[in-house]
Amino acid sequence: MGNPPVHKARKRFGQNFLNDDHVIDKIVKSISPKPGQHLIEIGPGQGAITEPLLEALEGNLDVIELDRDLIPILKAKLFRHEGLQIHEADALKFDFASLASDGRPLRMVGNLPYNISTPLMFHLLEYSDIVEDMHFMLQKEVVQRLCAAPGDSAYGRLGIMMQYRCEARYLFTVPPGSFSPPPKVDSAIVRLTPRKELPYTASNFELFAQVVKAAFAQRRKTLRNNLKGMIDDAGLEALGINPGIRAEMLGIEAFVNIANAIDKAA
CATH class of the missing domain: 1.10.8.100 (rRNA adenine dimethylase, C-terminal domain)
Structure with a gap:
């Protein structure tokens, strides 16, 4: 297949590509993908965690990528994996329920662009009833907000709305040097697990x-x-x-x- 084309990270898409093998391995272990599970990766970039996920799943993986220039890179890098389904789409507008037609719960993963992370979190909340769990890399500050408790300075609307539907757990911090180009802030991995039963139910x-x-x-x-x-x-x-x-x-x-x-x- 030859070498895939070189892609320069695009600022307008908030791209920072993960290139730290130790962090990649730690993320995949945290997700713990198993054969037969239905995983969806949002923003695969150049496929840093896509390949290890495919190998662990021994089957299908759906990826959602907005940047059309990255798609030939993913296809060139991952051409051996027949189970890879690439959807050129905006995750903020994507109907994730369309991928759950076989009844298997969805497991969602991704290194999410900082500039869309909050609206994307609210969009994904709409699908909590068909999602088993979500593992995302986000700006550290956003993960702190997702996991904050009453009285914390980071506690607010985002954390309350997410924790109403999901258990939120801060897993670990990822330093800027793990990316190319390095972002100006720390990142972190969060695990969001939709609740089987809500402890408190809003009537409206x-x-x-x-x-x-x-x-x-x-x-x-x-x-x-x-x-x-x-x-x-x-x-x-x-x-x-x-x-x-x-x-x-x-x-x-x-x-x-x-x-x-x-x-x-x-």
Whole structure:
């Protein structure tokens, strides 16, 4: 097949290609792919973890790649693997349910571009009922937000919405030197496991999402101010919540209770 063409990382796609064999091995071990499982890799880049994943799966792997110039590189590098299915598509708009037609739960992996990581997380939440787990490399700060607990400085809307549906676990940090070109920040690997049963259930999920968004609209303001027009002091106090505290001090259950109370009163 000859040597694949050389590809220069593109800033507009937020590309930083992983090239550290030790980190690649650590990521694949964390994912622990098994033959017969259905894995989807988002943003395979030049195939750094794609090849070891294919070898471990002994079968099919779907990859989603937006940069059309990377596709011939992947095909040239991985031509021996007949089970590789390449989808030239934008992961932010991709219908992942279309890949779950055989009933097997999806396992999702990827080195996600920093510039789309938050909206992509919200998009992937829509598919949590058909996903077994997700292993992603993200900017370290984003992983800290995904895994944060009440009272942490990183705790906010992203972590609450993700942890409502998934268990989030910070696995390990990846330094800039593991990439080409090196990013200006540390990266980290997170494992997100959709919950089989929700510990707290919002009666109206869209309303719950609105409450969380409003509560953190201005982080330095109190619940009384941020939720004005949605619920009053008496309503919060009836739930055992002090209207004078900030949203970052509340756990997920409290946000669910607020949303359910608003929904019930509507």
